[in-house]
Amino acid sequence: MNCRFYLFDIDETSWEGKPGIRLWGIDDRGRRVVVVSTHVQPYFYFLPHADPGSTLATLHAEKQRFPNVVTASLLKRRLLGKENTVLRIECSQPSSVAAYARQLPKFLHGRSFDDLRLSNRYITDLKLTTSGWNECEAEPITIDRMAAVSSYRAVTPPRGEGGSDPLPKLRYLAFDVLAVGGKGSARPERDPVQALAVATDGGSTTLLMNSGTDDSGILKRFVAMVDEYDPDIIVGYDSNGSSWPYLMRRVKTVGMKLTLGRDGSEPHTSVFGHTSISGRANLDLADIASGIAEIKVKDLKSLARYFRLPVADQLTVTDDWIKPSLWSAAHGQRTLVEETRSNALACLELVRFCIDYPTHLSVVTGLPLDQVMAAAVGFRVDSYFLRTAHGVGELIPTKNELPFITYRGALVLEPETGLHKNIAVLDFASMYPSLMQKYNLSPETLVRPGDEVPPELVYEIPEVGHRFRKQPDGFYRLGLKQLIQERAHIKSELASSPENTTLHRVLREHERAIKVITNACYGYAGWAGARWYVPQVAESAAALGRRLITETIEKAKALGLDVIYGDTDSVFVSNDRQKVGDLMTWVNEDPELEIRVEREYVRILFTEAMKRYAGLRSDGTLDIIGLEAVRGDWSEIAQMVQEEVLRAILERESTELAIESVRQTVRSMRSGEMAMDGFIIRKALTKPIEEYKVRTPHVEVAKKLAKEGWEIAVGEKVPYVIAKEKGALFQKARPYTDAKPQELDIDYYVDNQVKPAAMRVLEVFGVTEKQAGF
DNA sequence: AAGGGCGCACTTTTGA
DNA sequence: TCAAAAGTGCGC
Numbered sequence: 015m016n017c018r019f020y021l022f023d024i025d026e027t028s029w030e031g032k033p034g035i036r037l038w039g040i041d042d043r044g045r046r047v048v049v050v051s052t053h054v055q056p057y058f059y060f061l062p063h064a065d066p067g068s069t070l071a072t073l074h075a076e077k078q079r080f081p082n083v084v085t086a087s088l089l090k091r092r093l094l095g096k097e098n099t100v101l102r103i104e105c106s107q108p109s110s111v112a113a114y115a116r117q118l119p120k121f122l123h124g125r126s127f128d129d130l131r132l133s134n135r136y137i138t139d140l141k142l143t144t145s146g147w148n149e150c151e152a153e154p155i156t157i158d159r160m161a162a163v164s165s166y167r168a169v170t171p172p173r174g175e176g177g178s179d180p181l182p183k184l185r186y187l188a189f190d191v192l193a194v195g196g197k198g199s200a201r202p203e204r205d206p207v208q209a210l211a212v213a214t215d216g217g218s219t220t221l222l223m224n225s226g227t228d229d230s231g232i233l234k235r236f237v238a239m240v241d242e243y244d245p246d247i248i249v250g251y252d253s254n255g256s257s258w259p260y261l262m263r264r265v266k267t268v269g270m271k272l273t274l275g276r277d278g279s280e281p282h283t284s285v286f287g288h289t290s291i292s293g294r295a296n297l298d299l300a301d302i303a304s305g306i307a308e309i310k311v312k313d314l315k316s317l318a319r320y321f322r323l324p325v326a327d328q329l330t331v332t333d334d335w336i337k338p339s340l341w342s343a344a345h346g347q348r349t350l351v352e353e354t355r356s357n358a359l360a361c362l363e364l365v366r367f368c369i370d371y372p373t374h375l376s377v378v379t380g381l382p383l384d385q386v387m388a389a390a391v392g393f394r395v396d397s398y399f400l401r402t403a404h405g406v407g408e409l410i411p412t413k414n415e416l417p418f419i420t421y422r423g424a425l426v427l428e429p430e431t432g433l434h435k436n437i438a439v440l441d442f443a444s445m446y447p448s449l450m451q452k453y454n455l456s457p458e459t460l461v462r463p464g465d466e467v468p469p470e471l472v473y474e475i476p477e478v479g480h481r482f483r484k485q486p487d488g489f490y491r492l493g494l495k496q497l498i499q500e501r502a503h504i505k506s507e508l509a510s511s512p513e514n515t516t517l518h519r520v521l522r523e524h525e526r527a528i529k530v531i532t533n534a535c536y537g538y539a540g541w542a543g544a545r546w547y548v549p550q551v552a553e554s555a556a557a558l559g560r561r562l563i564t565e566t567i568e569k570a571k572a573l574g575l576d577v578i579y580g581d582t583d584s585v586f587v588s589n590d591r592q593k594v595g596d597l598m599t600w601v602n603e604d605p606e607l608e609i610r611v612e613r614e615y616v617r618i619l620f621t622e623a624m625k626r627y628a629g630l631r632s633d634g635t636l637d638i639i640g641l642e643a644v645r646g647d648w649s650e651i652a653q654m655v656q657e658e659v660l661r662a663i664l665e666r667e668s669t670e671l672a673i674e675s676v677r678q679t680v681r682s683m684r685s686g687e688m689a690m691d692g693f694i695i696r697k698a699l700t701k702p703i704e705e706y707k708v709r710t711p712h713v714e715v716a717k718k719l720a721k722e723g724w725e726i727a728v729g730e731k732v733p734y735v736i737a738k739e740k741g742a743l744f745q746k747a748r749p750y751t752d753a754k755p756q757e758l759d760i761d762y763y764v765d766n767q768v769k770p771a772a773m774r775v776l777e778v779f780g781v782t783e784k785q786a787g788f
Numbered sequence: 789a790a791g792g793g794c795g796c797a798c799t800t801t802t803g804a
Numbered sequence: 805t806c807a808a809a810a811g812t813g814c815g816c
Contacts, residue, residue, distance in 0.1 A: 287789055304791095307814090390791030423794030424816070445816095446793095533816095537792030544792075552793065582795090582816045623797055625815050640797080640814055647799095647812060697812065708801050708810050729791095743800065766799085 017152035038293040051168040055104040058115045062124035066099040082110040095458030108132040127409035143174030145376035178524040187245035188213045188361035191257040192354040194341040198723020202263035211358035230268040249365045251314040252300040258289040288388035301387035310646030370523035395538040402493035418542035421553040424582035429620035438589040441612035445583035446536035449558040452606040456488020457546045475554040501528045630664040642771040651692040652767035696731040711747030
């Protein structure tokens, strides 16, 4: 029979003694299915230095060293475009692939390639559509303990349909866990789970409360609820970083099993540090928040607010180190438990808003849904190119960190300081990817030392002198072309689909996923961790970009436009319709490049600094770029003051109003009636505390908290306030929970937060601090 | 177990 | 008192 199913999870298995994979999904009749396929024997490639035939013979002779080799055969593959004969070595065990790929070069001269994990191997070789529809001929089978799932064995190799179909109706379960330590971070070996909130899209939210020290009851109830509701997707906030690790260690302590998988297995930690649950997709909304630059404080409330969910206003975020004292008071317990419940509910509402983007990113990159958001940008691109390279017969290098080199990047112009009126911003569309495509910048088209190629067959890159063959197409060019074509196709579909429909939203998220991958390709080429780390490609793209923007600026000037600023791929010019049109026509004559008017500003203000400006659009939107108001490491009062100053100047063209608003703020700060929140400063720990060479406020506060037993992870933001005390700034910093409003050092906030933020803008107009009377 | 690139502004600490 | 170094977070 034919089996067509929407895939959302993949894992490894064996069937009748053969290694294979399980494809978990939902079929077109809405039934949960698992399809077992054993069509690809685990394998890797070996490129011998010596004669392939005799290497094969040696391998056969050395058989006892590699007992798990099933067969070895010769075939042709490419290494950086050059055809080679390699050994395809098939193994009886998936785990032997990585092990043998590592060991073999010690016995035989040569290099191993394609040591992919089996699930990855299947996705690549069979071109499966991760998070999308696949089909195959299949026959029903019976698997123990999996009554809720229709099980099949694939008779023909499953294959993906591609495409960007909306998700079928899936079952979601959201959860949040509350655990409180007596002092310091809660420890699963000691502290029970106090509350576990579960929300399902049946509409119910269940609160499981622990009544004593034994939480095994609520943990069992949780397992039973998952089993009963049988969700396809489990969602939480920071679940990979906190809830799952806590639950996994906690159940060990109480001696039970967290059988949440559709096959009754327990969750386990997977490749990107995320938690994997068989037959379900585990999604951590914190991974989505971390990819959104506008969200400065990465928490559930900010994410909910970003998506304008009404529930956002009801959410509270209690920092961990306040929990123990709250927990010891009855009303505090209620607060924390309520917070846990609201969190679960908010996660459930949010996932409906967020799910399309991960889904499409999964389709585009070929990473399963639960991996794709946990994977860093570089690994997403890696996965994308892996398919492209495989398609042209390229050997896939094993990952090895190479020493990295730095290179010159983009061009930034000194801005024309001051207030300008009627300015257009012209922007190259995907400049680096376009240039990479145009000049065929790719790992295998790069002319390497020793290669001899006639000059007319190569592109020579200005300034840096690297050369790239014009033909054949490199796999970067092929990969980018596919992305760019697909994006154009989706854009045309978007234009003809009515707004505010599911289809429109789905297409928009698909387009966004493609754009993200496209734009990351340049950075990827220059990243030392990339499988295809080719800094010459990144360096060449940057050099071509500098030439292109320089020529564009010259042309703009020649046409009589005033160029007031530019950065990387943009030029800010006087908005003369005719001349701007001429400039665009000139650039767009090249079919491989596109420049367009990205923004028009009624008024725009530049300080003397690059990368810092603010502009007012005709629809009233105020764009603030780079200034303190959009930096997460400034107090909210400083940010608010700066924004008010900018509005007064850009909307009302009045420095007087601006000055008055600053005075007003300073007055109310001194009057002591402002809430604490506005004074909090947050900075991230970028490395372990011990590695800091300088005593800074946020590190000192982190040390203080660490001494009390709080684990503060690298990457976490440390919130603090500056209190009235003697000594250097770092000695005056405290956790904001340790200070009363009257203890704050208002002078510091006025002199080092509010004034600098305001003066940054005002000094452009020649206003001095003295004149303003701050 | 790890999280594309470079260019830039700015604050605070450090060490003379 | 001052310049250099350390540190963070931004723009594109």
